[in-house]
Amino acid sequence: MLTSVAALIVLAGLYSVHMMEEHGHIITGMNNQIVWGIPHVFAIFMIVAASGVLNVSSIGSVFNKPAYKARAPLAGLLSLAMLAGGLTVLMLDLGRPDRIIVAATNYNLTSVFAWNVLLYSAMFAAVVVYLWTMMEARMQPWSKHAGFVVFIWRFALTTGTGVIFSFLVARQAYGSAILPPMFIVISFAWGLAVFHIVQSAIYQWNGKMLDEYVQKRMKNLLGVFVVAALYFVVVYHLTNLYFARQVEFERFILADGGIYPLLFWAGYVVLGNLLPLLLIYLPGWGKTQHVAVASAMVILGGFAFLYVFIIGGQAFPLSIFPGFEVKSSFGDGVIGLYSPSLPEVLLGFGGVGIAFLITAVGIRVLNFVPREIPKKAL
Amino acid sequence: MSEINVQRRQFLKMSMGVAAVSIAPGIFLFDMAHGKADANKVRWGMLIETANCAEGCNDCVTACNTENGLSDGVSSTDSQWIRKIEIKDISTGRETSLPMMCQHCEHPPCVDVCPTGASFKRADGIVLVDKHLCIGCRYCMMACPYKARSFVHEPLQNQNPDVPRGRGTVESCTMCVHRIDQGQQPACAVACPNKSILFGNLNDPDSEIATRIRTVASAQVRADLGLNPGVRYQGL
Numbered sequence: 001m002l003t004s005v006a007a008l009i010v011l012a013g014l015y016s017v018h019m020m021e022e023h024g025h026i027i028t029g030m031n032n033q034i035v036w037g038i039p040h041v042f043a044i045f046m047i048v049a050a051s052g053v054l055n056v057s058s059i060g061s062v063f064n065k066p067a068y069k070a071r072a073p074l075a076g077l078l079s080l081a082m083l084a085g086g087l088t089v090l091m092l093d094l095g096r097p098d099r100i101i102v103a104a105t106n107y108n109l110t111s112v113f114a115w116n117v118l119l120y121s122a123m124f125a126a127v128v129v130y131l132w133t134m135m136e137a138r139m140q141p142w143s144k145h146a147g148f149v150v151f152i153w154r155f156a157l158t159t160g161t162g163v164i165f166s167f168l169v170a171r172q173a174y175g176s177a178i179l180p181p182m183f184i185v186i187s188f189a190w191g192l193a194v195f196h197i198v199q200s201a202i203y204q205w206n207g208k209m210l211d212e213y214v215q216k217r218m219k220n221l222l223g224v225f226v227v228a229a230l231y232f233v234v235v236y237h238l239t240n241l242y243f244a245r246q247v248e249f250e251r252f253i254l255a256d257g258g259i260y261p262l263l264f265w266a267g268y269v270v271l272g273n274l275l276p277l278l279l280i281y282l283p284g285w286g287k288t289q290h291v292a293v294a295s296a297m298v299i300l301g302g303f304a305f306l307y308v309f310i311i312g313g314q315a316f317p318l319s320i321f322p323g324f325e326v327k328s329s330f331g332d333g334v335i336g337l338y339s340p341s342l343p344e345v346l347l348g349f350g351g352v353g354i355a356f357l358i359t360a361v362g363i364r365v366l367n368f369v370p371r372e373i374p375k376k377a378l
Numbered sequence: 379m380s381e382i383n384v385q386r387r388q389f390l391k392m393s394m395g396v397a398a399v400s401i402a403p404g405i406f407l408f409d410m411a412h413g414k415a416d417a418n419k420v421r422w423g424m425l426i427e428t429a430n431c432a433e434g435c436n437d438c439v440t441a442c443n444t445e446n447g448l449s450d451g452v453s454s455t456d457s458q459w460i461r462k463i464e465i466k467d468i469s470t471g472r473e474t475s476l477p478m479m480c481q482h483c484e485h486p487p488c489v490d491v492c493p494t495g496a497s498f499k500r501a502d503g504i505v506l507v508d509k510h511l512c513i514g515c516r517y518c519m520m521a522c523p524y525k526a527r528s529f530v531h532e533p534l535q536n537q538n539p540d541v542p543r544g545r546g547t548v549e550s551c552t553m554c555v556h557r558i559d560q561g562q563q564p565a566c567a568v569a570c571p572n573k574s575i576l577f578g579n580l581n582d583p584d585s586e587i588a589t590r591i592r593t594v595a596s597a598q599v600r601a602d603l604g605l606n607p608g609v610r611y612q613g614l
């Protein structure tokens with residue numbers, strides 16, 4: 001049932017791509033000022049979460065924690081699924097998706113974007129090998145090594161995602177050295193939130209209960225990651241406030257930029273951080289269903305954060321003539337306007353649909369349900 | 379205890395190895411990408427005299443649109459290769475009008491970030507987009523500090539055969555490379571009624587542009603970014 005809904009969403013996404021191919025990006029809300037829009041919010045969320053979810057595997061294999069080891073295959077599958085979903089969205093949003101082969105055969109090695117293409121492909125391969133070493137008894141001795149490669153690689157991957165933005169020195173929102181580590185920590189929180197939701201769904205469908213000890217540890221871990229991510233975001237904004245030339249931008253994002261401060265405070269800070277933390281830590285709460293709701297909130301908060309970061313960051317005008325008031329026919333000096341259109345939103349959800357389908361099929365066909373290990377082994 | 383220490387040491391060794399291997403090529407490429415220019419080569423550039431540039435005059439823009447087959451539209455999704463900007467000094471109130479277009483940077487961020495190499499710099503310093511390689515990712519638009527680039531949002535009609543364009547690709551001022559290659563001047567420079575746009579070879583010490591740059595004060599926009607644009611402004 002859910003699978004067919006997901007399939008429908010994927011179809012709707014593909015139809016949007018067809019429309020965008022036919023009419024051009026004019027049917028999206030994107031323009032020459034806001035050049036990256038909703039598709040990028042979806043894609044980057046999924047790619048970042050895909051790297052973060054592997055934390056569950058790493059804790060299992062690299063740091064040898066059995067409770068997490070039992071969950072490593074599921075985490076690997078989720079990572080593949082989200083990577084596939086995110087990359088598909090990114091690719092189909094290109095002005096010329098038909099030229100993807102050009103992108104695959106012409107590399108400009110100074111481009112961070114090209115590095116990322118390599119990083120993602122290698123990541124995909126590494127996770128597949130890792131899954132194989134876990135599922136296939138003969139390969140099991142290699143599992144730890146494969147896990148280690150994945151562990152290192154995903155740092156490179158998320159660093160790469162952060163670097164895409166931190167190389168944009170001319171834009172006030174980006175060009176900061178704190179972005180790569182910030183994205184790494186954020187990825188832990190988002191990845192684990194996705195994992196929690198999928199895990200509780202699987203347990204619910206199979207009528208199983210999550211082991212209390214495991215549940216408690218994983219929920220605490222989510223709490224820690226959420227706090228750590230929030231900390232980095234705070235530092236990012238504080239350092240911006242410290243540089244005088246960035247103060248205007250921060251005022252825009254945090255106070256008078258309309259939708260952006262609203263999404264930042266209500267969406268990211270309250271919905272994405274404070275409420276989930278309450279659900280996790282308030283005495284008497286923190287049960288499986290609370291954690292699932294908290295996870296959903298962390299994910300929504302993540303989308304709000306990326307919307308502000310990606311779109312708000314572009315809406316604020318480039319400072320071409322610092323110290324001057326500027327006006328022109330090309331939107332110089334004014335806040336860029338953007339309202340997402342249906343096709344691009346559908347494209348984004350299409351990517352989520354792809355990730356869901358891969359996960360659902362994977363769980364059905366192969367055995368990805370975490371196998372509980374007796375408590376004393378923990 | 380000691381076993382953990384050994385494990386930890388191995389882990390550290392291995393991570394450092396991985397880090398070294400992944401950083402080394404980056405440093406090498408950085409050096410390659412920022413190689414020094416050859417002083418004997420041609421470098422096309424422009425010097426814009428803002429004192430002559432009249433507020434409200436749009437002749438360079440119109441000439442560019444005609445020459446390159448652009449629509450003349452100014453909505454947020456229309457291509458604008460050159461635009462007039464009115465600037466006002468916040469502390470003194472002095473107003474200036476000037477044309478803004480691709481600055482043909484010596485170290486162009488658009489070229490650095492382009493994943494396919496579609497954005498490139500010719501030997502004579504002109505920065506272009508190869509319409510057959512561009513996949514329309516718009517990363518170059520994010521990277522350009524001058525907002526010089528436009529994305530083609532719609533299918534195109536009535537193109538100028540000398541100036542290839544394409545839906546779904548990014549484009550910007552070509553300095554009228556098709557005219558330069560035939561020994562002509564860029565359309566905007568020709569069209570300006572006040573002779574505000576001086577075009578020429580920055581590397582030829584005897585050229586008019588090089589002489590003027592030596593003798594009068596001129597500036598690059600956002601010179602702090604260190605991109606060494608080929609377009610300079612007088613009277614900013």
Ligand code: SF4
Pocket residue numbers: 479480481482483486487488489505521522523524525526527550
């Ligand atoms: S002005 Fe912008 S588009 Fe032109 S060369 Fe410089 S970075 Fe590239």
Ligand code: SF4
Pocket residue numbers: 488491492493494495496497507511512513514515516517518519547548
């Ligand atoms: S839009 Fe085209 S020219 Fe610009 S970075 Fe992407 S591929 Fe290169």
